[in-house]
């Protein structure tokens with residue numbers, strides 16, 4: 001039986017090879033991918049963040065832990081994204097301008113795919129124009145923005161304002177999330193929905209489009 005505590009440790013220590021091996025083994029033994037993410041991988045990244053705050057870790061450690069997290073997620077993501085045939089709608093997902101964090105955004109994208117949505121992944125450091133183009137040129141029904149920094153949160157409001165100025169705000173639902181975001185912030189900037197985690201984002205998207213809850 002795979003030792004899942006070792007998966008947590010491997011991410012914390014930035015050991016991508018071990019993280020990959022333990023995840024592979026756990027999945028072969030039938031572990032629930034959502035449980036692996038929620039109970040081992042995300043808590044490991046939270047501990048990385050705590051150590052960064054207390055100056056036990058610095059940017060290089062953040063980077064190697066993120067690499068280990070990605071090595072593990074690479075195996076889990078296709079399982080989260082296994083889905084049925086007919087898309088419920090199209091979601092343009094991106095981390096806002098100035099922000100390079102993509103692990104949470106990637107999880108949100110995988111959960112949307114798994115929840116039956118078509119996903120346009122715009123990547124990181126996404127300027128408002130790219131979100132607007134996703135609505136105008138690719139027919140996105142939802143714009144889902146992620147921000148991890150207090151300094152990049154305002155880019156969500158800038159993007160919503162840009163959607164309004166481009167005349168497409170009423171064509172699209174805007175959802176927001178990320179560690180510093182709250183329901184109050186989402187309401188204050190005029191977003192249509194907020195979720196504190198990737199799983200919840202799918203329910204919020206269904207609700208925003210008026211689809212029955214699942």
Ligand code: B1M
Nearest residue numbers: 049062099100101102103104146149150177178179197198
């Ligand atoms: Co950065 N970083 N980082 N970092 N980093 C944080 C965010 C920080 C909290 C660390 C800390 O101080 N404790 C801090 C921000 C402080 C603040 O603003 N208040 C911080 C800082 C300061 C920085 C730099 C400024 C450091 C520097 O250079 N001096 C710099 C900024 C670079 C930039 O973006 N311009 C920086 C850089 C980096 C790395 C590049 C080294 C790396 C990112 C690598 C990558 O993503 N490819 C990194 C990392 C790894 C982190 C921490 C440790 C982990 C983030 C993560 O991946 N978490 C982070 C500390 C922390 O979060 N505890 C930290 C796991 C992930 C699954 O969670 O992204 O929150 P999260 O996503 C969740 C939910 O938030 C939600 O669902 C997800 C899963 O359930 N969610 C959504 C996210 N987006 C959503 C969108 C939705 C819905 C839900 O739409 C509908």
